[in-house]
Amino acid sequence: xxxVSDYFxxxxxxxxxxxxxxxxxxxxxxxxAKQKFKEFLKRLTRHIVWEEEVLFPAFEKSAPEMVPGPTxxxxxEHREIKKYLDLIHDKIRVxxxxxxxxxxxxxSLLESHNMKEEKILYPAIDAALGEExxxxxxxxxxxxxxxxxxxxxxxxxxxxxxxxHD
Numbered sequence: 510x511x512x513v514s515d516y517f518x519x520x521x522x523x524x525x526x527x528x529x530x531x532x533x534x535x536x537x538x539x540x541x542a543k544q545k546f547k548e549f550l551k552r553l554t555r556h557i558v559w560e561e562e563v564l565f566p567a568f569e570k571s572a573p574e575m576v577p578g579p580t581x582x583x584x585x586e587h588r589e590i591k592k593y594l595d596l597i598h599d600k601i602r603v604x605x606x607x608x609x610x611x612x613x614x615x616x617s618l619l620e621s622h623n624m625k626e627e628k629i630l631y632p633a634i635d636a637a638l639g640e641e642x643x644x645x646x647x648x649x650x651x652x653x654x655x656x657x658x659x660x661x662x663x664x665x666x667x668x669x670x671x672x673x674h675d
Contacts, residue, residue, distance in 0.1 A: 510647040513564065513638070514631040517556070521623045524552045528616075535606045546601055550594060555658035557587050562657075563649040564634060571637040579630045586622045590615065 510516045527549035534542035565580040593615035600608040638646065 510643055512631075513634045513643060513646065514627065516647075517560075517564075517631055518623075518627045520552070520556055521627070524549060524556060525619070525623075527552060528612075528619075532612060535608075539604060539606065542606075543601055546597070550598065551658060553590070553594070555653075557590070558653060558658045559650045561587065562653065563646055567642060567646055567649075568630075568634045568637055571642060572633065575633065575637075579625070579633070583622070583626065583630065586618065589618055590622065593618065 527545050531542050531545040531549055534545060536542075561584060565583070569576045569580060593611050596611040597608045597615065600606070600611075635643065
């Protein structure tokens with residue numbers, strides 16, 4: 510990884526591509542659309558895990574004057590993103606393609622979120638961490654087990670347990 514900016518912006522583009530494919534396919538080929546959504550969900554979840562567990566803490570340690578600042582805003586937006594993902598995912602699980610409203614809200618939020626990260630946060634992280642810090646980021650991201658971000662459309666014990674307490 511040469512820079513956080515380039516790596517994470519490229520990841521944004523790939524993630525966005527899976528979501529665009531899902532949206533094109535959801536009414537014509539629901540099974541393939543579901544696969545695209547699963548890949549989108551997995552990749553976006555992995556991206557968020559990388560940011561919250563590796564990237565943001567490293568930045569906060571390297572640039573304490575920026576804390577809480579931009580990473581606090583990004584974490585709050587991640588929680589909003591997850592709400593829309595759950596709404597869409599719930600529709601997919603019951604084979605209901607009527608998720609346009611949640612998709613539009615998610616797209617709007619992701620566009621704004623990604624722009625803030627790509628124009629402000631990632632360049633600040635690159636400057637704060639330098640080459641050596643960026644290399645450590647990449648190692649730490651690779652060390653995160655897939656279970657942390659693997660997603661499915663089968664069973665959701667954590668979600669079901671949370672609903673049981675509602």
